[in-house]
Structure formats: C-alpha cells, structure tokens
Amino acid sequence: MKPPPQSGRSLTGWLRRGWRNVREAGGVQLTATVVVLIAAVFIARFSWVLPDGAEPTPLTSEAERALYDLRAYYAADLVEQDNRVVLVVYTDQTLIKARKRSPLDRGVLARTLRNLDGMGAKAIGIDILFDQPQDEDEQLIETLRTMRTPVALAYANLATNKDDIVYEQQQYLEQFQSEFTDTRTRPASIRLDNTFGATRVWPEIVPDLPPLLGRAMLADAGEPATGFAGYEGSIDYRRAKFVDAPLFAALQIDLFADADPEVLPFLADQIAGKYILIGGDIVDYDRVETTFTSITGEVPPGIAVHAEIIAQMLDNRHLAPIPNWVLWMMAVLVVLSAALTALLEWPARRLAPFLILLILSFIGIPALLQFRNVDTYGLPAVGWLVGWIIAFTAVTAAARASGAVQRNFAAGALGKYIPRDIAQAIIDKPELLSLGGEKREIFVLFSDLEGFTKMSHAIQPEMVAKLLNRYLDLLSQVVLDHGGVIDKFVGDAVVAFWGAPIARPDDGTRAAKAGYAIWQAGEHFRREVAAMDASLPPIGKTRVGLHYGEAVIGNFGGATRIQYTALGDSMNTAARLEAANKALESSVMASSEFAEASTLDWWRPMGRVQLRGRARPVDLFEPIPEFPGTDRETLARACVLAASDRAAAIRLVEDVADRHPDDSALRNLVKRMREMDEGGTYVLG
Structure with a gap:
C-alpha cells in the first residue's frame, strides 16, 4: 500500500516558516539584517548618483550609464533630415584655405554674416567664443552691430566653463560682447553638461547666466519654448533614418563668405525660415561625446548638440521626469521583494526562473519607460539588482542562521559515512535520499x-x-x-x-x-x-x-x-x-572496466581469470604506480598473445618477472599463463 501523499506547503506557510527562522536568529543577527536592508534601499535608490552629485562607485554608475545609453539609442526616433536647422561650419578645409587654425578666422565669419543677414533666417546662433583679440575684430563687431537678423553670441565664464576659459579670456569676452548693447546681438550660454564623460542632459540653469543658445534663438525668433523654461532633463537625441543623410544639413562657411552674387539666391533658399548655427566641425575642435557615442563610437561637434536641443524644443519632446518619491518607492519595493523571496527558502531550481524574470524586469521596465517618453536618466536599474541581491542575501543568512547548529550536527553525522560535500548536498536536497x-x-x-x-x-x-x-x-x-x-x-x-x-x-x-x-x-x-x-x-x-x-x-x-x-x-x-x-x-x-574508467596510467595487465560465480571472464589490472612503463607494455602484449600464442606470452611475462624477482603477483601470473585454457583464461578454483 502506498503512503498517502503529503500536502504541499502554501505560500503563506513558507513565509511564516521563514519569518520564524529569522526571529530565531537572535537579536544581533536581526539588527545586522535590518541595517543591511536599509543599506540595500539606499543602493537601490542611489546606485547611479548620490544626492550631492557624486558617483557611489564607478562600477555601478558606469553600468547604469551603459544601460541608459543602450535603451536611449534603441528608443530614439528614426527621422529624415531636419530642415528646420542648418549648420554653417568651419571645416578642416576652411582652415587650410585660410592658413589659420586658431582662433577661427573672424574675417570669414564677418563676410558670412553679412550675406546671411538678407536671406531670411529666423535666428542665428554663433557657437564660437570671442575670448581673445584678432585683427578682424573691428570688422566683425561692425557687422554684428548692424545685423537685422537676431544673433545669439556664444558666452562662457569661469564659474561654469572652467576647463574652456581663463580669467583674461573672460575679461576680453565680456568686453567684446559689451559692444552690442541696443542691437539684435545678445549673449547666449553655450555651456553643455558633460557629467560622467558625455552630454546626456540639458545643462543646469544657473542664475545670472545668459539663456542657453537654443533657448535664446527660439525666443529671438518669436517661438519661445515655454514648456522648456525650467527643463534640465535628458536630451532626446534622434537617429538618422538613412545612413548617408545626416540629421542636419551642414554647409561650409566658405560658401557664404566668398559667394558669387549670382549664387547667393540659391543659398538663400537653404537659409530662409530656418535656424542657423555657426561653429566648427573640425577634427580636434569642440567635439562632444553624447548618449550614442558608447554605441556608435561617433563624437559629433558641439554645434550638432545645440541643434538637437533646438529640434527637441521645436518638437516639444519634453521627457517626463520620474518623481523622487516614485524612485524611493521602487527602491523599497525591490528590497521588500528580495526579503519575501528569501523567506520562502525556495530551492535553486525554483529560484532560478524567478531570478531570470527579475533581471529581465529590472532591465525591461526602464526600457519600456524610455519608449514611453519618460526620462529614465538617473533610474537605478543596476541598483535595483544589486540592492535585491544584498537584501536577499542578508535575509537568507538570517533565516538560515537559526538552523546552522542543526545542519552542522547533521552534516557531521552524515560525514562519518559519506564525504562532507555530499552530506551537505543531501541536507540541502533531502530528496536525494528518498x-x-x-x-x-x-x-x-x-x-x-x-x-x-x-x-x-x-x-x-x-x-x-x-x-x-x-x-x-x-x-x-x-x-x-x-x-x-x-x-x-x-x-x-x-x-x-x-x-x-x-x-x-x-x-x-x-x-x-x-x-x-x-x-x-x-x-x-x-x-x-x-x-x-x-x-x-x-x-x-x-x-x-x-x-x-x-x-x-x-x-x-x-x-x-x-x-x-x-x-x-x-x-x-x-x-x-x-x-x-x-x-x-x-x-x-x-x-578492466574499473581501470579504463579511472583514467590513470599506473595499471599493469595481470591476465584474464574466471571468477567464482561469474559466467564471463574478467581482465585483471593491478595498480603499481612505480612500475616501469616498458614492462607495462610488455605485459599488455603478453595478455593479447595469451589466446593465440601461449608460449610467446609466457616468455614475455617471464622476462618481466625475472626483472622483478620479489614480485609474487608476477610469478603467479607466469604460473597462470601455463595453466590457462585455450581461450587465454585461467579458472580460479
């Protein structure tokens, strides 16, 4: 008669048992567990960046940024060329032609501005710092003072761009820009946020700093992006739909500076009604790593980033931020789920699918939010996983601490009969001994x-x-x-x-x-x-x-x-x-079955015998680690010859036995060779 089946333990029962084990772990263990759980919550919340803006650890923050870059890249819109913004750029060819590399030739810029001024651009933004004198300054100043098209002129200071400008340069820059009071030229900040090595977010709004270049240009054109007035979230980069078509048209500045009057109308068609950004697209000048750089390897010029910011405002692609309380709630839920899972004390085969689902969720939820136009910059996906693991480990340790003495006793008792690693496996999986x-x-x-x-x-x-x-x-x-x-x-x-x-x-x-x-x-x-x-x-x-x-x-x-x-x-x-x-x-x-399966090379063949009570003969092998290899080979040949040429086999064994006169087993083999049957088998009595 079969025994009645045992009823399965309910989820509530598993949790109750796990909580009982945790309580029995003792006050010190419980206190330590609570401290670790609190730490896990903070890790799940701040694995990317601490409240003061510092990195918690390079390992987690780099992993967080890598995941963000990946989901931002694949969630990015695929678009055709954006004809609302045109880049007018200095290139390496421009510098070669002008025979002047730094600072950029301002005479070329002055002539370009004069030609652009009558082409109907909505606004012009100049992403070039005029922070040191040049021979063409008077010419450029005069041009900027008489511009009818609004111009946003690049501005930076020591407080916000300490790596790009020094005190003397700032002094000259402010003196230069003071020339344009009561004109259509005004300063605009070109500051970009390259925190953690790449420009992923809009720069922080700093009081008393001129508006960002893109903001200033839209305001000057009568299209102020009021929805972005206080925006400091992610830059919503886009991807070009076609490989050979860049996101923005880029025209070399030489075309405008030295244009034939007959060509100007054709160029005007490219400029009218558009936002014009003037800057450098030079190999070693003002290149900016972006969200996509870690994936594509491309490092665009800074002017292209400003163009993306303008396009984001024009499209009103305002990425919704995740409230701080939601981030805290998610961190607490992650740690709570880890604690409850640990209390269940599931075996590995049941826990593995759950962990896989959990990892996919930690990666998938931020990706889903990104595709839904939610700003996931700062969302701690890796922190969730690390916090979960820490919390799970802490509660598991506490739950098992109370049973450590009993398990050690059981392992010690079983260890008298079986190896301790097998004993531990049996304790962990009692069904092995069902x-x-x-x-x-x-x-x-x-x-x-x-x-x-x-x-x-x-x-x-x-x-x-x-x-x-x-x-x-x-x-x-x-x-x-x-x-x-x-x-x-x-x-x-x-x-x-x-x-x-x-x-x-x-x-x-x-x-x-x-x-x-x-x-x-x-x-x-x-x-x-x-x-x-x-x-x-x-x-x-x-x-x-x-x-x-x-x-x-x-x-x-x-x-x-x-x-x-x-x-x-x-x-x-x-x-x-x-x-x-x-x-x-x-x-x-x-x-022979044992010797072959052992994979050792110390066996010497010792003939074939008929064991008492067995129908099939057995090939014998004896372990002699120090036995010479040549003698092993000789014995092997003798055993092969035993069934076909007994005399030759006996001679071979006798030669080996003579070299080992104290080896009683070899002498016995010689004797058995002489008395074996026609099949080469010796029958034991």
Whole structure:
C-alpha cells in the first residue's frame, strides 16, 4: 500500500516558516539584517548618483550609464533630415584655405554674416567664443552691430566653463560682447553638461547666466519654448533614418563668405525660415561625446548638440521626469521583494526562473519607460539588482542562521559515512535520499583484512574491539578523504562506492587512488600493531577488489528503518576480486572496466581469470604506480598473445618477472599463463 501523499506547503506557510527562522536568529543577527536592508534601499535608490552629485562607485554608475545609453539609442526616433536647422561650419578645409587654425578666422565669419543677414533666417546662433583679440575684430563687431537678423553670441565664464576659459579670456569676452548693447546681438550660454564623460542632459540653469543658445534663438525668433523654461532633463537625441543623410544639413562657411552674387539666391533658399548655427566641425575642435557615442563610437561637434536641443524644443519632446518619491518607492519595493523571496527558502531550481524574470524586469521596465517618453536618466536599474541581491542575501543568512547548529550536527553525522560535500548536498536536497532506488554506474571498492577472524579468537574481546575500531577508522578516513560513500562494514570488511548519490567527473580517479591508499593504510596498521604489542598474533595484509559497473542505488527498508546502499552484480564482482587476491598473490586487483574508467596510467595487465560465480571472464589490472612503463607494455602484449600464442606470452611475462624477482603477483601470473585454457583464461578454483 502506498503512503498517502503529503500536502504541499502554501505560500503563506513558507513565509511564516521563514519569518520564524529569522526571529530565531537572535537579536544581533536581526539588527545586522535590518541595517543591511536599509543599506540595500539606499543602493537601490542611489546606485547611479548620490544626492550631492557624486558617483557611489564607478562600477555601478558606469553600468547604469551603459544601460541608459543602450535603451536611449534603441528608443530614439528614426527621422529624415531636419530642415528646420542648418549648420554653417568651419571645416578642416576652411582652415587650410585660410592658413589659420586658431582662433577661427573672424574675417570669414564677418563676410558670412553679412550675406546671411538678407536671406531670411529666423535666428542665428554663433557657437564660437570671442575670448581673445584678432585683427578682424573691428570688422566683425561692425557687422554684428548692424545685423537685422537676431544673433545669439556664444558666452562662457569661469564659474561654469572652467576647463574652456581663463580669467583674461573672460575679461576680453565680456568686453567684446559689451559692444552690442541696443542691437539684435545678445549673449547666449553655450555651456553643455558633460557629467560622467558625455552630454546626456540639458545643462543646469544657473542664475545670472545668459539663456542657453537654443533657448535664446527660439525666443529671438518669436517661438519661445515655454514648456522648456525650467527643463534640465535628458536630451532626446534622434537617429538618422538613412545612413548617408545626416540629421542636419551642414554647409561650409566658405560658401557664404566668398559667394558669387549670382549664387547667393540659391543659398538663400537653404537659409530662409530656418535656424542657423555657426561653429566648427573640425577634427580636434569642440567635439562632444553624447548618449550614442558608447554605441556608435561617433563624437559629433558641439554645434550638432545645440541643434538637437533646438529640434527637441521645436518638437516639444519634453521627457517626463520620474518623481523622487516614485524612485524611493521602487527602491523599497525591490528590497521588500528580495526579503519575501528569501523567506520562502525556495530551492535553486525554483529560484532560478524567478531570478531570470527579475533581471529581465529590472532591465525591461526602464526600457519600456524610455519608449514611453519618460526620462529614465538617473533610474537605478543596476541598483535595483544589486540592492535585491544584498537584501536577499542578508535575509537568507538570517533565516538560515537559526538552523546552522542543526545542519552542522547533521552534516557531521552524515560525514562519518559519506564525504562532507555530499552530506551537505543531501541536507540541502533531502530528496536525494528518498525511499527507492535507481540504476547508476558506480565505482565499487571491497576490502578485507586477511586472517582477522581467526586472530580474533586468540585474543581478548576488548582487544579485538580496540583493533577493529582502529582499523576501520583508518580505512574509513581513506574512503572519505577520497570522496567515497561508505556502504557498510561487514566485520573487518569495508564496502564503499563512488558515483552516487552525486556523481563527479573524477570519481574514477578518486576510487582508484582510494583503493591503493587502503592497501597502504592496511600495511601501516600491521606495523602499528606489531609495534604496540609483540605478543599479539601478526596481522594479515589488506586485500582490495575494485570494479566499475551498473548497480541499483537507493534507500531500501521500511517505515522504521532504511539503509542507503547499492545492490547488483557490480558489488558481487568487487567482492570476488577482493577474494581472488589470495589466489593471485596480490593485494589490490581491479577489473578492466574499473581501470579504463579511472583514467590513470599506473595499471599493469595481470591476465584474464574466471571468477567464482561469474559466467564471463574478467581482465585483471593491478595498480603499481612505480612500475616501469616498458614492462607495462610488455605485459599488455603478453595478455593479447595469451589466446593465440601461449608460449610467446609466457616468455614475455617471464622476462618481466625475472626483472622483478620479489614480485609474487608476477610469478603467479607466469604460473597462470601455463595453466590457462585455450581461450587465454585461467579458472580460479
């Protein structure tokens, strides 16, 4: 009759159990957990930038910016060329032609402005700082004073652009701009925000600083962007729809400075009714990294960024900011979800899909908001993940602290029979020891102490117990040190296996080395007993049998008592191999299946035998690490020749045996070679 199925634990039950474990962790652990949870909330809120504008850590803030750049790039609108803004630019060719690199030729600019003034532009913005004198200044000043088209003239000062201007330059700049009182030329700030190495957001509005270049131009043209009056959010960059078509038309300034009068009407068609930005598009001059630079590698001129700001205002693409209280609420929810998940104490197989979904959510929610025209600059997506992990880890540690003593006791108890890593795995996954069995390929070890039963009749029971416990302690430690599972003790015999309940890639190597080490431990025990009491009968040698094959592994028994063990022919074969050592005059003997699966190269072939109780013969291999390689090869050839040319095989084995006169197993092999059947097999009696 099958037992009734156990009812599953409800979600509430899991949470109640987890909370009980947390409470039982103790006051110190609870206090530490609360402190860590508070820290996790702050990390989930401020992983990008701290309230004072500083980076919390370069690692998280760089990751946040990389994610922002990625979602901003793919959420950007694909547009054709924007004909509302035209760039009139100095290029490297312009500088070569003028034979003058810095400062930019103001005579060229003056002639250009005179020609532009009659072409019907809405407004002109000049992204060039006039911060040092030049021969053409009077000519340029006169032109700017007489302009009918409104002109916004670049302005910067030490307080906002300390990397671009020094005190003397600012003095000259202000003197230069003072020439345009009561004219249509006025100063405009060209300051851009390159915080964290790229221009991603509009510059902060600073009192007493002239309006931003784009704002000034729209106001002068009678199209003030009132919706952007206090805007300091992200620049909503766009992407060109066609690779070969830039977002803004760019005309070389030479076309206007030296234009033929007959050409001017055609140029006027390109200028009329548009915003004109004049500046440099030069390889090493005023280049600005943007939100897209980390993805495309392109570093546009600063004038192009001002053009994007103008286009954003004209399109009224005002990205909605995320309120500060929402960011705090999201941080708290992230940490709270981590704490609740930790209280559930789910196994890894159930937790993994949830974590994958969580990571996708942390990345997907900001991306979705970005596509919905929400300003996600400063949204801590990576911070959510880091905060979640920290909170989950803290609560998990607290929940498990109360059970640490019990688990250590259980691991210690199981560790007397199986390796501690396997014991811990069983504690974490008790279903590994569920009642029943399964077929597994395992490495089996069977050992026995020669003559111990006979000796036990000749000494006191107390001494028998003392010697047996010492012997089994030595052998058990060998098995556990090599990662094996102790199946059982049968008197002085030890049965162990590798490959269950957890299989590891090096189980064969572990089992082989354990078999050899058990024989060495037996020899150590013999010497130890002889030194302890000369009156004790001599201890026999330890014999070991090793086999690799299929067995049924599991817990067998009933409701009151079960035993985790292995059943099958593999166990019997290992026992037969152990017993065969006596007739073979050897100490450790393995089947060919075991030797091949162990991947070690220390095995020497020892012929083929018919074991008692087995229908199929077994090819024998003995572990002798120090045995010469050439002699191994000779023995291998002899074993191959045994079935077809017995005489040649015997001669080869005799040659090897002669080189190792003290090797009783080799002498025994010669004897067996002479007595084997026509198939090359020796039948053990």
